[in-house]
Amino acid sequence: MSIIFPAKKLKRNFYTRDLQIVAKELLGKILVKKNGRKYLAGKIVEVEAYDGEIDEASHTFVGLTERNKIMFNEGGYFYVYFTYGAHYCCNVVTGRKGHGTAVLIRAIEPLEGIDAMSVNRFGRKLMNEKEKINLTSGPGKVCQALEISKEHYGYDLTGDKIFLLYQPKIAENNIVTTKRIGIKKSVDLQWRFYIKDNPYVSKK
DNA sequence: CCACGGATTGGCT
DNA sequence: GCCAATCCGTGGA
Numbered sequence: 001m002s003i004i005f006p007a008k009k010l011k012r013n014f015y016t017r018d019l020q021i022v023a024k025e026l027l028g029k030i031l032v033k034k035n036g037r038k039y040l041a042g043k044i045v046e047v048e049a050y051d052g053e054i055d056e057a058s059h060t061f062v063g064l065t066e067r068n069k070i071m072f073n074e075g076g077y078f079y080v081y082f083t084y085g086a087h088y089c090c091n092v093v094t095g096r097k098g099h100g101t102a103v104l105i106r107a108i109e110p111l112e113g114i115d116a117m118s119v120n121r122f123g124r125k126l127m128n129e130k131e132k133i134n135l136t137s138g139p140g141k142v143c144q145a146l147e148i149s150k151e152h153y154g155y156d157l158t159g160d161k162i163f164l165l166y167q168p169k170i171a172e173n174n175i176v177t178t179k180r181i182g183i184k185k186s187v188d189l190q191w192r193f194y195i196k197d198n199p200y201v202s203k204k
Numbered sequence: 205c206c207a208c209g210g211a212t213t214g215g216c217t
Numbered sequence: 218g219c220c221a222a223t224c225c226g227t228g229g230a
Contacts, residue, residue, distance in 0.1 A: 084223050085212030140223050
């Protein structure tokens with residue numbers, strides 16, 4: 001795992017800060033999933049923030065339920081949900097206990113375990129560069145490529161099976177801020193952030 | 205290249 | 218019973 005070896009795992013105090021700060025700072029960090037002896041890893045290039053206190057699109061807007069309860073925990077836990085009868089999406093819980101905030105990981109740039117990701121997505125190794133762009137450029141794709149599903153619900157990101165590695169902050173002028181994608185409520189909040197000009201972003 | 209709609213499970217009212 | 222924080226294939230320009 002040469003690319004990510006020197007980097008340090010993010011600790012609890014990274015995640016327990018304010019939602020919007022964590023969302024932007026997640027850009028550029030490396031998401032790592034350990035599968036047996038193999039590591040699958042990629043750089044986070046696109047995220048969206050969700051906050052149940054003021055945001056009708058957030059799964060926590062309705063209050064505490066069995067599905068969303070991990071979002072009310074303190075930051076640094078993994079919220080995985082199933083949607084459209086087919087796809088899993090994964091989130092990083094942020095902030096203080098009781099707040100119901102999380103950041104959806106919408107896209108990563110594959111760094112490590114690319115052949116394994118391709119097998120998970122397409123049932124075979126990569127055939128061309130265009131397929132590489134299609135590997136993890138969307139929230140459902142990220143979970144399929146990394147084999148993330150309901151069994152990872154609530155996982156502690158300070159553990160050693162799924163975690164994030166420190167990388168320098170992306171400069172403010174290289175972060176694009178837009179409306180969120182694929183929702184019908186609170187559509188005007190500018191809570192989507194992505195790395196400018198990165199080809200693995202799901203949509204301009 | 206872009207727009208559109210179908211698939212399909214399970215959370216929630 | 219309704220419908221979603223998506224993806225992919227299809228069809229037309």
